[in-house]
Amino acid sequence: MNPTINQKKKIGGWLFFLFSIMLFCAQMGYFFLQSRYNVEYTDNRIFYLINILILISLVLTIFLLFTVTKKWKMIIVSILVVLTLLLVGLMINHSKRINHIISISSDFKNVLVIKENRATGQASYYRTYYGIFARPKEMFPYRTIGEFKVKWLEKDIVAVTYKDSIHSIHQYIGTYGDRNEGSYSYVGPSIHGQWQTESVRLISDSEGITIDNNGEVEIYDWKNIVQFGTIAVVLMKNNEATLMNNNEAEWTIALNENFNSNSNAAIPPSGEITLYKATMDIIEPLTLVYEGEADAQPKQ
Amino acid sequence: MKKTILGAAFIIIISITIATFFFEQHPELTGPELNQRNEKLDTQEVKPPQPIPLQPIYIEDSIGYSLQNNQLQITYNKGMDWIVVPVDKVQLFAGEYNGNEQELIEKSYILTQNRATFLFSEGDRIKLIYSLNQGKTWEHTVVREEYLPIRFRKVAFLNESFGYVIISGDRTMSQEWNAVYLTKDGGKQWKETTHSNVTRLIYDGGFVDENTGFLSFGILNPVEPDLHVTQDGGNSWSPTVVTIPEKYHQIFVMAETPFKEEEHLAVHINQGPNGDYQGGKVKGKFISNDNGKTWEFSMEVLPNESDY
Numbered sequence: 001m002n003p004t005i006n007q008k009k010k011i012g013g014w015l016f017f018l019f020s021i022m023l024f025c026a027q028m029g030y031f032f033l034q035s036r037y038n039v040e041y042t043d044n045r046i047f048y049l050i051n052i053l054i055l056i057s058l059v060l061t062i063f064l065l066f067t068v069t070k071k072w073k074m075i076i077v078s079i080l081v082v083l084t085l086l087l088v089g090l091m092i093n094h095s096k097r098i099n100h101i102i103s104i105s106s107d108f109k110n111v112l113v114i115k116e117n118r119a120t121g122q123a124s125y126y127r128t129y130y131g132i133f134a135r136p137k138e139m140f141p142y143r144t145i146g147e148f149k150v151k152w153l154e155k156d157i158v159a160v161t162y163k164d165s166i167h168s169i170h171q172y173i174g175t176y177g178d179r180n181e182g183s184y185s186y187v188g189p190s191i192h193g194q195w196q197t198e199s200v201r202l203i204s205d206s207e208g209i210t211i212d213n214n215g216e217v218e219i220y221d222w223k224n225i226v227q228f229g230t231i232a233v234v235l236m237k238n239n240e241a242t243l244m245n246n247n248e249a250e251w252t253i254a255l256n257e258n259f260n261s262n263s264n265a266a267i268p269p270s271g272e273i274t275l276y277k278a279t280m281d282i283i284e285p286l287t288l289v290y291e292g293e294a295d296a297q298p299k300q
Numbered sequence: 301m302k303k304t305i306l307g308a309a310f311i312i313i314i315s316i317t318i319a320t321f322f323f324e325q326h327p328e329l330t331g332p333e334l335n336q337r338n339e340k341l342d343t344q345e346v347k348p349p350q351p352i353p354l355q356p357i358y359i360e361d362s363i364g365y366s367l368q369n370n371q372l373q374i375t376y377n378k379g380m381d382w383i384v385v386p387v388d389k390v391q392l393f394a395g396e397y398n399g400n401e402q403e404l405i406e407k408s409y410i411l412t413q414n415r416a417t418f419l420f421s422e423g424d425r426i427k428l429i430y431s432l433n434q435g436k437t438w439e440h441t442v443v444r445e446e447y448l449p450i451r452f453r454k455v456a457f458l459n460e461s462f463g464y465v466i467i468s469g470d471r472t473m474s475q476e477w478n479a480v481y482l483t484k485d486g487g488k489q490w491k492e493t494t495h496s497n498v499t500r501l502i503y504d505g506g507f508v509d510e511n512t513g514f515l516s517f518g519i520l521n522p523v524e525p526d527l528h529v530t531q532d533g534g535n536s537w538s539p540t541v542v543t544i545p546e547k548y549h550q551i552f553v554m555a556e557t558p559f560k561e562e563e564h565l566a567v568h569i570n571q572g573p574n575g576d577y578q579g580g581k582v583k584g585k586f587i588s589n590d591n592g593k594t595w596e597f598s599m600e601v602l603p604n605e606s607d608y
Contacts (some may be wrong), residue, residue, distance in 0.1 A: 017305060017308075020309075020312065021308070021312075024312050024315065024316065027316065028315070028319070031319060034326075042607075047320075047323055051316045051319075051320060054312060054316055055313070058312060058313065061305065061309065062305075062306070062309065065302075066302060071566045083313075083317075087320070090320065090324065119599070142565060248362075256308065
């Protein structure tokens with residue numbers, strides 16, 4: 001055999017061995033993190049994929065470093081195939097139990113992770129670390145059913161629309177930033193005034209938030225407005241149609257990146273806000289611009 | 301060297317097999333409240349409020365209801381288990397009602413072993429919600445499409461299939477609209493009967509069988525009972541003749557719902573809101589032998605005898 005090829009094979013073999021040891025250490029480290037800090041993989045199926053990679057690397061290590069007889073080659077490949085199939089099977093089984101909702105923002109900086117237990121309808125919202133690790137942050141307040149609709153309203157605001165067990169619509173907003181250099185702020189008062197787009201007008205005043213959608217006026221008082229992070233709110237409505245005294249989400253208001261509340265100065269807010277209707281239909285969010293003081297024009 | 305590498309490979313394979321086993325055993329979904337104590341409070345806030353122990357208002361034996369937590373729930377086992385009635389509490393008290401909403405409006409519901417039924421207003425309709433299997437499933441039916449602010453409301457069933465609803469509303473001064481609805485299929489469909497042409501304020505009403513029903517009017521300073529009867533299932537109504545002995549003139553003035561007694565019908569006529577005869581609680585019992593057309597005085601009944 002050509003000595004250079006033999007040498008390359010040796011180096012390759014060692015690299016694969018090193019690679020498998022690294023992955024193995026990562027996997028064991030993961031177990032430590034999981035039990036100690038409640039850290040999980042962003043997608044649980046990564047666990048099975050890493051196992052498969054370890055197995056393949058080990059087999060390649062053996063094939064590249066040692067001379068293996070045909071009989072042993074057969075045995076090793078068979079074991080590899082059986083174990084891989086087993087892991088793939090477990091991975092599929094896992095996907096059936098846990099529904100992963102994973103979405104990456106357009107600038108690849110933020111990752112939305114929601115894991116839903118399909119059997120119980122319990123869903124958790126996760127914060128991610130370094131992309132592949134995540135920790136549960138919040139359980140969804142309602143049991144979920146069916147599909148989740150994910151829409152990034154901004155690079156750091158994602159709206160998740162879903163239905164609960166009695167088919168009421170809810171929105172959960174993942175937020176990954178702020179608009180006021182880190183200080184805590186309330187979204188409602190910071191957008192005090194009138195906001196307008198072609199068909200929709202939004203008024204935020206001391207009573208609450210009024211939305212005039214093509215002449216259809218709905219008033220949401222502050223107790224029906226739920227804030228997420230410091231940059232988004234969901235407007236809720238008590239829906240009598242369901243008879244269950246159940247709250248349903250109607251709109252999400254998100255602060256755009258160019259929004260500035262100017263809260264410390266006596267000048268009106270500037271920039272734009274986004275209004276997004278809570279519906280399972282595919283719709284585009286609306287961008288609203290500042291029009292003036294809330295009292296400048298009478299409410300319709 | 302070969303032994304070391306093969307040994308390491310062997311250990312790794314065994315380890316990841318065990319790891320996979322544990323991974324499979326791991327809880328389906330970890331919530332923040334499971335392991336992170338410091339975030340426990342946060343998560344409790346977003347959970348729907350846990351119900352505080354409910355105190356039943358008993359209807360019979362172990363059957364009761366509660367309006368606590370701003371919703372209607374019923375129990376069939378003395379409050380051990382509760383079933384939420386899928387109706388908005390506000391809708392149960394819609395219209396002309398000025399109580400404290402701690403108890404259901406008398407006669408506006410039925411709660412027995414075999415039937416739970418509640419009358420309510422939803423939007424511009426007057427509806428019934430009922431369950432025949434102790435709250436496992438609920439049916440909604442519309443009694444009246446057009447809503448007027450209702451005042452008097454009563455729902456009752458004589459048997460599994462025949463029931464009636466009496467409602468009144470849209471009061472102006474001492475006049476109001478009223479209507480009687482009948483069902484013959486256990487509450488699925490409701491049919492309005494012919495109007496009695498009386499617009500006085502209704503006091504009570506009810507059916508004693510599928511054909512014979514009564515409406516009693518006059519609640520503001522009545523001077524004599526004003527009882528109307530139908531003997532053809534609500535197709536026509538006519539005033540009844542109540543012969544009141546002179547001694548009881550302007551004393552027994554408000555007729556309650558007649559009831560069957562042995563071979564005849566009987567009705568209690570009470571003294572109304574202003575009665576003061578013998579303390580005001582004594583009622584007159586009247587008997588009808590012609591199925592409710594005419595009524596003759598029978599006896600005075602003391603309050604504790606008048607429960608029927």
